Each structure stands twice: as structure tokens, then as C-alpha cells.
Amino acid sequence: MIAGLLVTCAVLALRAPAATHAATSVPPPCRMVPPSPYRPKEMTMLWHQGSYHLFYMRLNVILPFDSTTRDLGHTTSGDLIAWEEQPVVLDRRPTQWDNMHIWAPSLLVTDSLFYLFYTGVTYQPPAYNQTQRIGIATSKDLYNWTRYPQPIFDCSDAPWTFCNPHTPWGGNFRDPIVIPHPSTTGHWLMYYGAMVDSTTGQMMIGVAESDGDLFEWEDRGPLLNTGEAYTYGRTIESPAFAFVDGTTYLFYTTESGLPINYQTTTNLLGPPSQWTSQRRLEWEVPNTSRLFGCEFYVHDGETLFMAANDFHRSIDLYWVEWGTAPHFAFETPMVTAVKDASEIAGGPRVRVLDGAFGSGRVEFQVEVSHTMTCKLDLFDVSGRHVKRLLDRALPPGSSRVSWNGELDGGAAAAGLYLARLSTPVGSSSARALWTPGR
Known part of the structure; x- marks a missing residue:
């Protein structure tokens, strides 16, 4: 194993009061910095057997883009401060459908198995010319993974998307995240970013549903409140959810100068009229304009926010202090200051x-x-x-x-x-x- 970077974080003596409006300053984050020459992108996290396990995209900044993001990094920590790199997982498979890139991991735990959803990119011309599709792998220990042999969902399963695998990139279709269906027990919903119009490059968040079999999905169309009229941009990707006291927060990344944005609702399956207008992360937490591709993780009732930082080539981590929706604040995730050891180990x-x-x-x-x-x-x-x-x-x-x-x-x-x-x-x-x- 490769020793990870020891990251120091400023200590907060007291927890901040619940946020009710935008903060005027932001505390320093903890940062996970992968070994050089890698820069992290989208990530997912799980606490298991006394350690946080963080899986992330790895972009080699020295190589051309077509020659990198070919596996997922895996690093562990007991305190969010000192990280230790583990062997990479899900290397690209030169003779299989995910032979070009491996992107956007997303973890799910059920039935004593760990499920890792990811985006695989296929380059097998002329049939597939850099085509993005969604795959799945399973594990019992987070270190050894078995991949399902074929994609579980792609643009051919969602007729509202642009789908032409013969053209370069063939329609964007990536960044899956799976959550329980809010009203149908045993069912699951998968959200992802997909291209709608190849001429304009317009993307939206799509929805698929499973009746319990995580290898089988049916299209449920686009999330209409993620169209350009609502997000003021054409690129929208990396959906992430937080569920707080009956309010659902949907975060996503756009191509704007303030990339992380969000909307809230009290009815996840409701029409656009039941979602709030788009807000920017920077409005709530200043100096976060370099963050993108965020994710949330809840441990012992506390919410951890994480996002890639393109300036520091890091994944930045904060605890979230939720206020009256749609407001919140960030806190430095210093274990000894924010949570006692018994809580972290729980x-x-x-x-x-x-x-x-x-x-x-x-x-x-x-x-x-x-x-x-x-x-x-x-x-x-x-x-x-x-x-x-x-x-x-x-x-x-x-x-x-x-x-x-x-x-x-x-x-x-x-x-x-x-x-x-x-x-x-x-x-x-x-x-x-x-x-x-x-």
C-alpha cells in the first residue's frame, strides 16, 4: 500500500449554530490529496469496519485525456485527516465494453453486498465511438469487485436522450446515483446526467426505476426541472442528494463559473412547480467556486459534504450544519472538535x-x-x-x-x-x- 498524505485541519472549538442564511466566511476543509500526478474527480464514500472508504476518479494530469481515468482510486481513513491509498479498483478492461474510461463511482449497500455503480466508456469503432454507459460491480469486502459483464443502462434504454453510438461520444450518459424509491417499498430510483440535444449540447438529469433487481432498470424520463430553463446552462451532471427533515436537496454540477448548484423540494416525484428555483453553493458558502462533482455521506446522523477541488487537486470535506431550508453552513471535519471518538467509531x-x-x-x-x-x-x-x-x-x-x-x-x-x-x-x-x- 502507498502511504497517503497526512492532512491537517484547523480545530473548531465549538459547533456553529444552525444556519439560517448565507455564511460570510467558510472554515478550512480537510483535504484528501491523491499521489502525484493524479487529480481526483467524482467520488463516493462508505464507513466500514472502522474506516472511511473513499473511491474516486483518477485523472493523470501528465497524460492526454484519452489515456487516463482508466480506473478508480481507493483510499481509507479512520479520522478524515490521515489517508492511506489502497490498490485501485475497476481497471478498464481492454476487451470488454468498459475499455476506454472508468468514471463516476456511486456506492450502495444492501443484502450484505456492496454495489458500485459507475460509468464505463466504450471505444470499439465503428459500433461504439467513445460511448458512455452505466455499469455495476459487487463486492463483499470493498477490495475485491466482480463486474456485471454488460452495461445495465444506456442511452438506448432512454428514448428521450440523444443516442448515436457511431459518433464521437455518442451522446453523454453518465454519473449514476441510486436511492430508495420514496413511495414504493423495495423499488429504487437511479438518477444520471444525459444529453438531450446534440446540436446545442443540452443535458438533463434522467430517472430510471428498478423493482428491486439492481441489474434491471426502466426509463422514467427526464427530471424536467433540470432543463436549461431552470438551470440556465446546457451541461448538468453529477447529481447528488441530501434528505433533511422532509426536504430533498438535489445538487448538481454545471458549466458555469459557479459550478455546484442545487434545488429543493418536499416531493421528490413532483412536477417542476414543486421545486425551488436554482441556488448556487457559493451563495451559501463563499469561496467554493472551485468545487465540482459533489457528494453527500451521512455517518452517525451527521452529513459529510465532499467535492473535487480543481485548484488544489484534492477532494475537500466538510460537515454540513443544516438550517432552515434551503440554507446550510459548512464546518471543518476535525474529529476531535466536531464529534467525539465514540460517535465516529459508531x-x-x-x-x-x-x-x-x-x-x-x-x-x-x-x-x-x-x-x-x-x-x-x-x-x-x-x-x-x-x-x-x-x-x-x-x-x-x-x-x-x-x-x-x-x-x-x-x-x-x-x-x-x-x-x-x-x-x-x-x-x-x-x-x-x-x-x-x-
């Missing part, structure tokens, strides 16, 4: 929110760091399983699960019950006292 967590919704119910709060399948089970004091409260994928962050006192065999008797959260990356337990009519 995994999935369940706790009881006593009385959160009035009488006759117990509310549990489930916190996970990444989209993953979660099971929440109840046991009585003898250890007997009495009820499954949850068995589905949850998005990053905090979710609430309600129990009304019903068990598999009838109504619960008064007493103490144990709730156990099980996920592919760990478990957690909490005790709940049930009183009928509470």
Missing part, C-alpha cells in the same frame, strides 16, 4: 424517541450512514422474537419507525422490550418500555 444506530408522537405509540429513530437494507425486530425479556417492525432499504440519515403495541400474537403486555437493528454493516439495540394506552 455504526448503524437505533434509539427510542419516547412520546414523540403522543399516546399509544413508541417511536424509534434509525440512523444509517449509507443507503442499506435495515431490519428492526422486537424481542421480549425472555429473548423471544415477537415482531418485525422494519425490513426495507433506508436512505442515509435518520428515519423514524412507529410501533403501536401490536405483536405477531396480539397486543403487547406492559413491560420491557428490546429493539434490535440489523444491517449489512453492523447492528444496534435499544430498550423500550411499553405501557398500554401510554
Whole structure:
């Protein structure tokens, strides 16, 4: 393994108050700087077995563009400060469909497997002339990956996109991110950037849906609020989501001088009229105009923002302090200043929110760091399983699960019950006292 760069971060003595308006200054980030001569681009992150795992595009600044971004970097850290480079993953395959470039990784955890979605670029003229398509790989340990032999989604599956694989680049189709469907249990939504018009170069964010099989997807058309009339630009790529107290934040990168922009909504599947007007990251957090290709990661209920910095050739990392939508602020991710060690070392967590919704119910709060399948089970004091409260994928962050006192065999008797959260990356337990009519 290659030793990573030790990055120092300024210490914040106190957490900032919740943001309610744009900040006037921004604290320094932590920076992950890959070994020379590489510059990082789009990235994805996961906390696993005591370490943050960061996967990222690697651009060799010495080589011509056609000869680089041919694998994904993998680096690990226990504290977001000192990073250690691991062997690269997903090298391009000269005789397969992803033989030219490997771009835009995006992680998902479910069913005890890690799924890595990515963009592969095919150069096999005359049939494929630098054609962008979406692929998938799976792993049980984050180090050894098995790729699905064919792309799982491309422009031929989305008739609203420009699709001509014979022409150079053949229509842009890249940067996948997968989240749980907000209203259909067991289904997934995939968002990606795609070209609509080859003459103008207009792109939009597209949507596809899976009924649970992550290798099979159906087109759901473009996200209409990402057209030029709403984003004031033709290039739009690298979608990223944050879910905060019922509000969905959609971030993306454009070709403007302030590349990271975002919109918010309380209805992810709603029409453009239910989305706010586009806002720029720079309006909320000054001095961020050199950032692009952002991503969010939630760990122990805290949101980590990360983005590529083309000036420092780094990935910059901040904790996000969410305010009243659509406002937020950034904080330096210094572990000893922002979070205590026990929080950083934690995994999935369940706790009881006593009385959160009035009488006759117990509310549990489930916190996970990444989209993953979660099971929440109840046991009585003898250890007997009495009820499954949850068995589905949850998005990053905090979710609430309600129990009304019903068990598999009838109504619960008064007493103490144990709730156990099980996920592919760990478990957690909490005790709940049930009183009928509470």
C-alpha cells in the first residue's frame, strides 16, 4: 500500500449554530490529496469496519485525456485527516465494453453486498465511438469487485436522450446515483446526467426505476426541472442528494463559473412547480467556486459534504450544519472538535424517541450512514422474537419507525422490550418500555 498524505485541519472549538442564511466566511476543509500526478474527480464514500472508504476518479494530469481515468482510486481513513491509498479498483478492461474510461463511482449497500455503480466508456469503432454507459460491480469486502459483464443502462434504454453510438461520444450518459424509491417499498430510483440535444449540447438529469433487481432498470424520463430553463446552462451532471427533515436537496454540477448548484423540494416525484428555483453553493458558502462533482455521506446522523477541488487537486470535506431550508453552513471535519471518538467509531444506530408522537405509540429513530437494507425486530425479556417492525432499504440519515403495541400474537403486555437493528454493516439495540394506552 502507498502511504497517503497526512492532512491537517484547523480545530473548531465549538459547533456553529444552525444556519439560517448565507455564511460570510467558510472554515478550512480537510483535504484528501491523491499521489502525484493524479487529480481526483467524482467520488463516493462508505464507513466500514472502522474506516472511511473513499473511491474516486483518477485523472493523470501528465497524460492526454484519452489515456487516463482508466480506473478508480481507493483510499481509507479512520479520522478524515490521515489517508492511506489502497490498490485501485475497476481497471478498464481492454476487451470488454468498459475499455476506454472508468468514471463516476456511486456506492450502495444492501443484502450484505456492496454495489458500485459507475460509468464505463466504450471505444470499439465503428459500433461504439467513445460511448458512455452505466455499469455495476459487487463486492463483499470493498477490495475485491466482480463486474456485471454488460452495461445495465444506456442511452438506448432512454428514448428521450440523444443516442448515436457511431459518433464521437455518442451522446453523454453518465454519473449514476441510486436511492430508495420514496413511495414504493423495495423499488429504487437511479438518477444520471444525459444529453438531450446534440446540436446545442443540452443535458438533463434522467430517472430510471428498478423493482428491486439492481441489474434491471426502466426509463422514467427526464427530471424536467433540470432543463436549461431552470438551470440556465446546457451541461448538468453529477447529481447528488441530501434528505433533511422532509426536504430533498438535489445538487448538481454545471458549466458555469459557479459550478455546484442545487434545488429543493418536499416531493421528490413532483412536477417542476414543486421545486425551488436554482441556488448556487457559493451563495451559501463563499469561496467554493472551485468545487465540482459533489457528494453527500451521512455517518452517525451527521452529513459529510465532499467535492473535487480543481485548484488544489484534492477532494475537500466538510460537515454540513443544516438550517432552515434551503440554507446550510459548512464546518471543518476535525474529529476531535466536531464529534467525539465514540460517535465516529459508531455504526448503524437505533434509539427510542419516547412520546414523540403522543399516546399509544413508541417511536424509534434509525440512523444509517449509507443507503442499506435495515431490519428492526422486537424481542421480549425472555429473548423471544415477537415482531418485525422494519425490513426495507433506508436512505442515509435518520428515519423514524412507529410501533403501536401490536405483536405477531396480539397486543403487547406492559413491560420491557428490546429493539434490535440489523444491517449489512453492523447492528444496534435499544430498550423500550411499553405501557398500554401510554
